[in-house]
Amino acid sequence: AVRENVLRISGLKVAYGGIQAVKGIDLEVNKGELITLIGANGAGKTTTLKAITGTLPNCRVEGHIDYAGEAIKGVGSFDLVKKKLAMVPEGRGVFTRMSIHENLLMGAYTRDDKAGIDADIDKWFAVFPRLKERAAQMAGTLSGGEQQMLAMARALMSHPKLLLLDEPSMGLSPIMVEKIFEVVRTVSAEGVTILLVEQNAKLALQAAHRGYVMDSGLITMSGAGADMLNDPRVKEAYLGEG
Numbered sequence: 001a002v003r004e005n006v007l008r009i010s011g012l013k014v015a016y017g018g019i020q021a022v023k024g025i026d027l028e029v030n031k032g033e034l035i036t037l038i039g040a041n042g043a044g045k046t047t048t049l050k051a052i053t054g055t056l057p058n059c060r061v062e063g064h065i066d067y068a069g070e071a072i073k074g075v076g077s078f079d080l081v082k083k084k085l086a087m088v089p090e091g092r093g094v095f096t097r098m099s100i101h102e103n104l105l106m107g108a109y110t111r112d113d114k115a116g117i118d119a120d121i122d123k124w125f126a127v128f129p130r131l132k133e134r135a136a137q138m139a140g141t142l143s144g145g146e147q148q149m150l151a152m153a154r155a156l157m158s159h160p161k162l163l164l165l166d167e168p169s170m171g172l173s174p175i176m177v178e179k180i181f182e183v184v185r186t187v188s189a190e191g192v193t194i195l196l197v198e199q200n201a202k203l204a205l206q207a208a209h210r211g212y213v214m215d216s217g218l219i220t221m222s223g224a225g226a227d228m229l230n231d232p233r234v235k236e237a238y239l240g241e242g
């Protein structure tokens with residue numbers, strides 16, 4: 001089958017003033033893939049995601065970023081949402097002063113199929129019963145893990161063509177981490193294309209079709225998730241084994 005490319009990054013460089021955070025990377029996500037980008041603190045993973053969404057004010061961004069066959073450097077966030085590119089940022093970014101139900105509706109603001117939107121809300125309430133129990137509660141009153149669930153559900157309400165997830169497991173209890181990864185795998189199995197940035201390399205590589213390792217602004221390794229899990233270099237540096 002011919003692979004349909006959803007995201008293609010080539011020669012991406014990002015500098016914060018004098019600090020070169022991303023030093024020329026290539027990365028590709030094909031339709032239906034779950035791709036993970038792993039690496040240590042400060043490797044440049046979040047910066048890479050922000051370059052895709054164009055949320056790096058006052059930074060020099062060089063190279064090419066193509067999404068759905070179109071160059072998207074300089075396209076604003078509002079237009080990216082209309083183009084069905086959704087991002088769940090690190091730290092979640094839910095609307096804390098809106099209810100859980102309102103947050104989900106906001107996620108669907110580019111849609112106008114009321115019945116479909118209601119059906120999706122019901123679907124997410126079934127996946128995350130805790131959100132249903134708290135539907136009318138302000139999102140800011142949720143725990144970190146619950147906010148992560150809401151942020152993911154809200155992003156998926158837009159029916160994204162590409163979902164960018166920045167460290168969804170960060171700061172969560174092991175049970176919550178399991179739940180989040182279960183949802184990521186399910187959503188991927190339903191056909192959503194995902195780029196997942198994670199520090200939990202083991203779970204990320206177990207879930208992903210392919211992975212990239214980022215170190216000091218460069219991609220140092222890439223390959224099938226299963227192969228990378230068995231790579232001695234990955235084991236030693238990122239899985240705490242070997």
Ligand code: ATP
Pocket residue numbers: 016019021039040041042043044045046047048199
């Ligand atoms: P983490 O997992 O800790 O979030 P990361 O791989 O996502 O790490 P980035 O957040 O992309 O890494 O950071 C890459 C480098 O860029 C780091 O050295 C960081 O200090 C620097 N950096 C990030 N944001 C800024 C900023 N706004 N101004 C200056 N330097 C920054």
